[in-house]
Amino acid sequence: MSDPVLRRLPKAALGALIARLGQTHTVRGPRVRDGAIVFGEVEAAEDLPRGWTDAQGPGRYRLEREGEAVFEGYVVGPDSPKRAHFPAREVLYTAERRADGKVGFAPVEATPGRTAWLGVRACDLAAERVRGAVFEAGGEPRPAARGREDLRVAVSCTKPGELCFCASTGTGPRAGEGADLVLTEREDDFLIEAPSEAGKAVLADLPVEPAEEGAEAWLDAAMEAAEGAMGRAVEMDGLPEKLLGRLDHPRWDEVAERCLACGNCTSVCPTCFCSTTESPVAISATGIGTVEGGAVEVGAGEAAQVRLWDSCFTEEHAYMHGGTLRPTVKARYRQWLTHKVGSWVAQFGTSGCVGCGRCIAWCPVGIDLTEEIAALREGEGELALPVLREAPLEDEDLVPSVAEVVGVRRESADVVTLRVKSERLAGFGPGQFTQLSLPGVGEAPISISGEEAGAIEHTIRGVGAVTKALCALEEGDELGVRGPYGRGWPMEALEGAPVVVVAGGIGLAPLRDALRKMVGSPASYPEVHLVYGARTPDDVLYAQEMLGWLGGPHFRLHVTVDRAAPSWRGHIGVVTRLLDEESVPEGARAILCGPEIMMRFTVEALGKLGVPDERIWVTMERHMECATGTCGRCQLGPYFVCRDGPVFRFDQVRALFGQEGF
Amino acid sequence: MGAGSEGSASGAGAKVRLGVFKLASCDGCQLQLLSCEDELLALTEHVEIVSFAEATSRPDDGGPLDLTLVEGSVSTEAQREHLQEVRARSRFLVTIGACATAGGIQALRNGRDVGELLRVVYAQPAYVDTLAESTPVADHVPVDFSLRGCPIDKGQLLELIGALLAGRKPAIRDESVCMECKRSGQVCVMVAKGEACLGPVTHAGCGALCPTFGRGCYGCFGPKEGAQVAALGARFEAEGMDAETRRRRFKLFTGWAPAFREESER
Amino acid sequence: MSVTHDELREATLFASLGQEDLDGLARIATAEERGAGDVLFAEGDPPGDVYVVVGGRVTLCMAIDGGEGETCFLTLRRGELLGWTALLRRERVATARVVQPARLLRFGASDLLELCEEDHDVGYAIMRAAFEELADRLQHTRVQLLDMYGTKG
Incomplete structure (x- = not known):
């Protein structure tokens, strides 16, 4: 960050700022819609919710008329830029499988949105960094690509809300990191600074003047006051170990009585990233999914791989052959909270909570995670597990490569070994796995069982729709492969001993x-x-x-x-x-x-x-979809079975082994 | 990928023999199939309609069916017998809609004096043949899959048929309406407006239709898996709803579904 | 064939017994060599003798569905107790068939019970060992019942 210099932007110049941003970007900022402040297109200063304030409480959000402030009357609403960078529903690729058994995959590229986010808060900027770490670790390029050319015109909060606790999570209230411009609203003007070169370029075109002497001190004091005015507070220290060590705390049963397992908290959370995929086939030519507002068209009989937001509160999230690992609400809430403020740290080096309070406001029954955390801190037990995080994956756009079946060997009544020719899988290690797919049917993780005469072998038991379809393939057919993935057997550690x-x-x-x-x-x-x-x-x-x-x-x-x-x-x-x-x-x-x-x-x-x-x-076996640690489904405490496993040294997982709901 | 591809994901093969039948119902769910205008023609390439009173006058050949859609609840003895005949010739039987899946709005009579209801409603009750209760199809014969809703969602119906043709699991998610509501970017009507909304306990599939138009979900898709209905009812009361109103909220199109029934009797 | 103390100690059943107690057991035990395919006893037979497998392998099988074919569910190996229901005077619930040439220790059920009656310390030690062995076997049977390699695995 270059050294920011404080300037003054008169309130009357807000329109000039919007117009200047609009020259290069689509401006999206706070708009009133359906009783809440959400992000929407902003063309003029009049579009902003000046004079609106939000009264927030657990499970409650109401807009009221109060004051004259442009930004300071309210904090965050249910929406966040997450939706733009990581769409709720997006087509990852289109695919076809022809009658002759050949397949094809065509990636759907993510294009930069060129959005200027006006009025994002420090917690939103922090959330974007948290999401960035998740997708970067998994090598998934789309979310970052969508935001690459965005501008972020942030607002430092001088009036935190009733449900805010970014002072506890260290993610606010002062906006800086990640912002191109930072505004702080005062009665008659804004203080404005430009932490980035792109921000400086905008600033140069605005009717600003140097801030008065003492403005720096005023800002420091305002931020200090804001930190003290947070409606909520959480002691975050030591949470990963405490939560993991208290899986049998009575509070989990208590909160499970109230929780609806509806997924609202995860849907409004700006960092929740769990997703699932569907493999629909178009019966007739039709738009099958939307990417950044436009429908992806596929021809009749063509398929698409669609990724959509999921939640650890759904039954299907932890589904394995025969049933879900987390049938109870207790297990699902516990998974969410232990991940969000606990195991996230081991996975990505940061907490998953940015203190925005959205999950409290938008929980239909008003469950307050700050209360839950406080209750769970009252108790005994700590458990620290080793961190297994490794270097980020690269270029994992989740699009399969075409591979040919060069042989099929029936091993038993329901088990088949497919011999597959694929350059992508060369260099696999023993114990690694592949994602095998058929357009319109779906994808399944299958272990690699060896290589012979240049063909990679997969031994598959036909139990579900995908594995049955894979078992039915014949020589000459094609399928999709991704991988190899995961940590295999420790061949070196096994040397020299029985x-x-x-x-x-x-x-x-x-x-x-x-x-x-x-x-x-x-x-x-x-x-x-x-x-x-x-x-x-x-x-x-x-x-x-x-x-x-x-x-x-x-x-x-x-x-x-x-x-x-x-x-x-x-x-x-x-x-x-x-x-x-x-x-x-x-x-x-x-x-x-x-x-x-x-x-x-x-x-x-x-x-x-x-x-x-x-x-x-x-x-270990868990429900795997992406195989790159970005769909969130195969978590085992702090580990992603797909990346940190599937092979684990037993002392690393003993504490979680057989633990109900994990 | 070009639109000029040959073949289809389903591959070639014999056509799927489809039967559509109705019991006690309004025909609205069957009509969803007919309203699939864009896809209907493509569908007939893969599907042979063996029996569908609303769509064809061709007589039913009485042979086995690959896919059977049953609309309506069992409300008379004749319907029960008809259903058993249909089941016997069906490989994959799917109930379509709230009536077939949960008993429907007509299940409101369950637990009340049918004789008295008949006298109140009909001028000549002697001509009305009815069972004491309106019950879902699954109470009488094994059901392979259920499509929810009053009426069912066209997209889900196509997804079901498409999945069957492709030999995969239908992507019909047993999750809350909230998941769909949030994916489509709606503002929660319960939190922002104080509307009593059944979305958090209701099976998704409608695309969060009611909340999209600013009103609370009334649960026509029925309870989702593990619906925490009592917790939602408690919240309604905490927000000032009286107990009788709360009970009635759960006593509608899918009120006979066990999870909702329990809450409407609590 | 005479029975040595070493052979008796092979049996989990007698592992905790002392020199003198083993003498008593040796007096009532006989050793047998049986070839592959030999049937030691058949399902439904009246209670007979009790065995300990010292070497080789014996399979337990039951007729399922009215005797049309047998299903085998356990093989017994060195040290394991065989035919224990005889101690309860119950008829045989499974057929025991030698699948690998086996050396067996054989006890008359009443002889063994008598020995236990005469010296309750010895009897207790034997019954306790039998209890442990059968508990393990019950546990293993439960795991087998889970059919864990099946599709619901």
């Missing part, structure tokens, strides 16, 4: 590539035990290949099934029955993949055999 691989059911697929590498490198992996549980002998995957591995003297295979016909000569019973001194040698490291309950019993059994948590790695 390795116990415990797999359950389809869980063998994500382990197969790691097994192949270990079987092929006896010098690095001197003793490898595969302990594998399947439902029936017919469900045993890769049987032929596993028999081939037995040729290596360092590889031992232990297979068990849940039930079998009398002709089966192998073991029957749960997989943990096979864990003993022989299959788990001293000093062993273990890698696990299977249903969570199987892993729970396995970790217990391994512990009894002397394998500590730090030498066990597990792969």
